[in-house]
Amino acid sequence: MDYSQDTKNILGLQLPTDPRWVNLAEMSIEEILTDHAFCEQKAATSCISLIQRYSSKEKLVTALSPIVTEEWGHFRLVLAELHKRNQKLGKQRKDEYVAALIDFQQKGGDAEGRLLDQLLTMALIEARSCERFKRLSEGLNDTYMQNFYRRFMESEAGHYTIFIELAETYIDKDKVRKRWSEWLQYEAKIISNLTVRGDRIH
Numbered sequence: 001m002d003y004s005q006d007t008k009n010i011l012g013l014q015l016p017t018d019p020r021w022v023n024l025a026e027m028s029i030e031e032i033l034t035d036h037a038f039c040e041q042k043a044a045t046s047c048i049s050l051i052q053r054y055s056s057k058e059k060l061v062t063a064l065s066p067i068v069t070e071e072w073g074h075f076r077l078v079l080a081e082l083h084k085r086n087q088k089l090g091k092q093r094k095d096e097y098v099a100a101l102i103d104f105q106q107k108g109g110d111a112e113g114r115l116l117d118q119l120l121t122m123a124l125i126e127a128r129s130c131e132r133f134k135r136l137s138e139g140l141n142d143t144y145m146q147n148f149y150r151r152f153m154e155s156e157a158g159h160y161t162i163f164i165e166l167a168e169t170y171i172d173k174d175k176v177r178k179r180w181s182e183w184l185q186y187e188a189k190i191i192s193n194l195t196v197r198g199d200r201i202h
Contacts, residue, residue, distance in 0.1 A: 012180075013127055014188035021132075022139035024198025029145065030082070031199035032136075034090045037078040039129060039201050042098075044071035046122060054115065059169050063162055074152060081148065097202035098125060100190045104183070116171050120183045123163035125202075128187070130156040132201055 025032050047064040054060050082089060101124060105117040133153035140146050167176045194202075 012184055013131055014184050015191045017132060017135050017191070018196045019139075020196050021198065022135045024196065025136065026140055026142075026198070028198040029142075030085060030087045032201065033078055033082050033085075033087070035093060035199060035201050037075055037082065037089060038092045039095075040071050040075040040078060042095075043122075043125070043129075044068050044075065047071065050118065050122075057170065060166050063166055067159060067162065070155065074155065093200070095200075095202055097128070097190060097194060097200075100194075101125070101187070104186050112171055116167050116176065116179055117183075119163045119167040120176075120180055123160040123167075123180075124183055124187050126156055126160035126163065128191075128202060130160065 044067075047068045051061050051064055051068075079089060101121050105121060106113040130153055133149045133156060137146050137150035137153050140149070164176065164180065167180075
C-alpha cells in the first residue's frame with residue numbers, strides 16, 4: 001500500500017509519519033501509553049475550553065459536547081491499560097508538536113481568524129493522532145496492542161472533519177480552505193523537523 005498517498009487522501013496530511021517511529025514506539029510502549037493518556041485528556045479539556053469560550057455558538061457546543069465525553073472515555077481506557085501493566089500515569093511531558101502548532105495560530109487581529117485557527121489546530125491534532133494510531137494498529141507485533149490502537153483509530157477518524165465543518169459553519173468556506181491548506185503545509189514542516197521519538201504520540 002502507498003501509505004503516503006493513503007494518508008493524503010484520507011486525512012489530508014502532506015507528510016506521513018517516519019516508518020521508524022512505530023518500531024521505536026514498540027520498544028517504549030509504557031511511555032507511549034502515558035503520553036497517549038495525556039493526549040486524550042488534553043483533547044477533552046481543549047474541547048471544554050472551546051465550549052466555554054464560544055458558548056453562544058450553539059452548533060459548536062452541540063458538536064463538541066459528545067467529543068468531550070468520548071475523549072475522556074479514551075483517557076480512562078488508556079489509564080486502565082497502564083494499571084493492567086502495573087504502570088503509573090507518570091508526569092505529563094511537553095508536547096513540542098502541539099507547541100509548534102500553537103505558534104502558527106493567529107495572535108490578535110479579528111475574532112473570526114482566531115476561532116478559525118483554534119478549530120484548525122484541533123483538526124490537525126486529531127488527524128495526526130489518527131494517523132499515528134493507524135501506524136500502531138498496523139505495525140506493532142503484539143496483536144492485542146494492534147487491536148487496542150485500531151479501536152482508537154476508528155473512533156478518532158471522523159473527529160478532524162468535525163472541526164473543519166464547524167469552521168465552515170461560522171466562517172466563509174473559501175477562507176477556511178485557504179487557511180487549511182496553509183496549515184497542512186506548515187504541519188508537514190513541523191513533522192519533517194521533529195526528532196523521531198518512540199515515547200511520544202506526536
